[in-house]
Amino acid sequence: MSTYQEDVDAESAWIKFKLPPPFAAPWITLNREEEELHDKKTFGGLKRKSGKTLYLSFQEEENDLNRRRAAYATECRELEKQQLQGRYQALNDVVSFEMTMTSEGDQEAFPIALYRRPCVEPDFVTIYFHGGGLKIGEADSEAISCRLLAHHFDTVVYSVGYRLIFKYPAEKGLQDAKSAYNQVRHLHSNKKILIVGVSSGGTIAALLSQWVQNKQELLGVILRNPVTLYPDAPSLDISEDRKKFFKHMRGPFAVALRTRYVDELCYNFETKEETDEKILSAQLATLPGYLIQYDSLQRDGLARLPGEAGPASLKGLPPTLIQACTNDPLFGDSVDYARLLEKAGVEYTLSVWKGLPHAFFHGKGIVLDVAYEAEMDVIRGVRRIRTS
Numbered sequence: 001m002s003t004y005q006e007d008v009d010a011e012s013a014w015i016k017f018k019l020p021p022p023f024a025a026p027w028i029t030l031n032r033e034e035e036e037l038h039d040k041k042t043f044g045g046l047k048r049k050s051g052k053t054l055y056l057s058f059q060e061e062e063n064d065l066n067r068r069r070a071a072y073a074t075e076c077r078e079l080e081k082q083q084l085q086g087r088y089q090a091l092n093d094v095v096s097f098e099m100t101m102t103s104e105g106d107q108e109a110f111p112i113a114l115y116r117r118p119c120v121e122p123d124f125v126t127i128y129f130h131g132g133g134l135k136i137g138e139a140d141s142e143a144i145s146c147r148l149l150a151h152h153f154d155t156v157v158y159s160v161g162y163r164l165i166f167k168y169p170a171e172k173g174l175q176d177a178k179s180a181y182n183q184v185r186h187l188h189s190n191k192k193i194l195i196v197g198v199s200s201g202g203t204i205a206a207l208l209s210q211w212v213q214n215k216q217e218l219l220g221v222i223l224r225n226p227v228t229l230y231p232d233a234p235s236l237d238i239s240e241d242r243k244k245f246f247k248h249m250r251g252p253f254a255v256a257l258r259t260r261y262v263d264e265l266c267y268n269f270e271t272k273e274e275t276d277e278k279i280l281s282a283q284l285a286t287l288p289g290y291l292i293q294y295d296s297l298q299r300d301g302l303a304r305l306p307g308e309a310g311p312a313s314l315k316g317l318p319p320t321l322i323q324a325c326t327n328d329p330l331f332g333d334s335v336d337y338a339r340l341l342e343k344a345g346v347e348y349t350l351s352v353w354k355g356l357p358h359a360f361f362h363g364k365g366i367v368l369d370v371a372y373e374a375e376m377d378v379i380r381g382v383r384r385i386r387t388s
Helices: 010-016 025-038 058-063 064-083 090-091 141-154 170-187 201-212 238-245 251-264 272-284 331-343 365-366 368-385
Strands: 005-008 095-102 111-115 124-129 157-160 191-200 219-222 322-323 349-351
Touching: 005 010, 005 365, 010 331, 010 349, 025 365, 025 368, 064 090, 064 141, 064 365, 090 124, 090 141, 090 238, 095 124, 111 141, 124 170, 124 331, 141 191, 141 368, 157 170, 157 251, 170 191, 170 201, 191 201, 191 368, 201 219, 219 349, 219 368, 322 331, 322 368, 331 349, 349 368
Parallel strands: 124 157, 124 191, 191 219, 219 322, 322 349
Antiparallel strands: 005 349, 095 111, 111 157
């Protein structure tokens, strides 16, 4: 277990963490070591030390997307190689394959990264959806997480390279997810399915689990820092009771998070004239740089988000593990979705990670002991789900 983690119920989570705590010491240390070693020119959309502060416009971000996708894919593969030679050497018993599936709507092919141990007959099958704001990431971008599941369990992991915005409408990515489910179900007709998703992949995973008609086919659902609802969407009728779970978007939580970010992580900026600018940017910078603005594309272009589901879509869902980070602007998404599951009578575990930002267990954070502890939390969660 980790000193940075505790399991709480949804109501208690929001009461206990109305304001974000200080950033965890390992995360502060990692950020400072990275700056001292690499002296990065940009961080969270800010250019520092040399030149004026630069904010990329939405159009500039969109135009730059292909370059950043390629760079991110390369970075993820390099991280996997490094980790397989270090802490995660044991995961070399897992082999990976590339394959494609076909979207049932328009017959477009999309990639799958398959992970399994040789000669293992799976007890259950896993379908995995990577994060990246629906804008970035590939089927093998979160290979260590996939390998861990295949290493610790007799399972085959299908990581889906669903189509991304803005090249495709967001609904095409969801269509790929549904097609992958149907085809995996056909390949393993007598096995239950575990659905796993990170961040925006958690959005896809949650929507997919709601879409499945026969919930008995599902073993469980793992949602890690999922995006579940945009409460500011003008067409969304959200009750006052639920709005309190989204004060992270605005109000005291957001102000406190921005201030903590500036005070504890942004120490290497020029001062005075940049102070207002870095506070303004800090909420966005606690997420990966490709998540531009919550309002840039309502619901990320999806017809609806998981938090808009009615009781009928939630009824019968299998046991669910939700990992939430207190220093994440999306903290309330996890809390609110857990609360919806609770009201629908769905068994859930809300695993809260204190003082840590969005998806800290991936990217540069993968080297941290606390990131390993978060991965082991998933493994324990799957074991708990299997015995439910």
